[in-house]
Amino acid sequence: MTRDGSPGWKERRRLRKEHRRPGPPGPVALLPWLLMGLGAFSNLFQDKTTNPWIGGLGLLAFNSLYISVVFRGFDRRKRESPVSYVLLGALAAVTFALAIGYGGSWLLFFPLLSLACGTILRGRRLGICLFALAVTASAVAAWRGDGDSTPWTLGYGTFISGGVTAAILTLSETVMELRATRQELARTAVEKERLRFSRDLHDLLGHTLSVIVVKSEAARRLAPGDMGAALLQVADIESVGRQALTEIREAVTGYREGSLATELDRARSALTAARIEPSVRRSGPPLAPQTEALLGWVVREAVTNVLRHSTATACAFVVDGTPERVRLTVTDDGRGDAPAAAPTPGIGGTGLKGLTERLATAGGSLTAGPKPGGGFMVTAELPVDAPEAPDTSQSGASAGSPG
Structure with a gap:
């Protein structure tokens, strides 16, 4: 800590480290998977693809739609909007068109489509979609017969891609929610302790100060005629003050x-x-x-x-x-x-x-x-055996009613 009470550089570094704890991966982490389309891209320049201009436009459309869907999948509000489902449907249409039309390396777009589905869909809809994609990818691969892997391998990879992606994102979001809940519980505990101390301080000082005032008035009344009795009241004031200090210390530690x-x-x-x-x-x-x-x-x-x-x-x-x-x-x-x-x-x-x-x-x-x-x-x-009552209330000023 510095002289003015602000955190020093070591403290600031420690706080920065705490705020850099791992959280959900960002959408950029899913962009390298587009490299799976390099085989299809190279085919455009090796005379292995008929109508390469159509294939190039399809590849551009697939990449654009994939990036849009993935980035929307990391924003819960955008992920649940109808636009995300429209973009995902368009991505599926482009994937099926390219895979059926060209086969070969273009079949690898099915796992990428499944990955995009894992960022948008959740629950039962995700399971149905992944199963349908896996079966369809295997069927298209078997029909084309020119894929880089066996049909069942492509179907398995398609199913796993979306399932693992959805599981990781869901787990990461849960961790972030638990972290936020823990911080909220910590704030609640601090507020609860403040309420306890405020309540106990009111009850302690309200009574103690009232007693000190009453005994001071009694000492003032007795002093002219009976100095001994007045001194007894003064001694009581001293005793009440010392007891109040002890009780305040106990209230601070919570053991009173x-x-x-x-x-x-x-x-x-x-x-x-x-x-x-x-x-x-x-x-x-x-x-x-x-x-x-x-x-x-x-x-x-x-x-x-x-x-x-x-x-x-x-x-x-x-x-x-x-x-x-x-x-x-x-x-x-x-x-x-x-x-x-x-x-x-x-x-x-x-x-x-x-x-x-x-x-x-x-x-x-x-x-x-x-x-x-x-x-x-x-x-x-x-x-007779009352349980310990939790601190749920806060006392303010002393009661204003009679009696």
């Missing part, structure tokens, strides 16, 4: 797994500093680490919303469930801007939306909405 008990303890501390009375009641079977981590994210997001939007005086956390499923309910007595109604899935900002998607991929659900009579409630349900 939260603990529900840890998040509940942090929630108590943050709510108490904000003069919100917390209460926690937990029962039920032990939870799998992935289930604990997902419920920890729910606690973190719910507490962030309570601190930012609810103006609540009390917040309750209830964890209970059966041996198969566990339920976490977070309720507060703050204001509810939405009409009193049953909790509705999907209510909330992008934070709750991201959690809804994350829990859904793990076989759970998340509902959030205002409680009848006031306040806000978030309910999360998960299997």
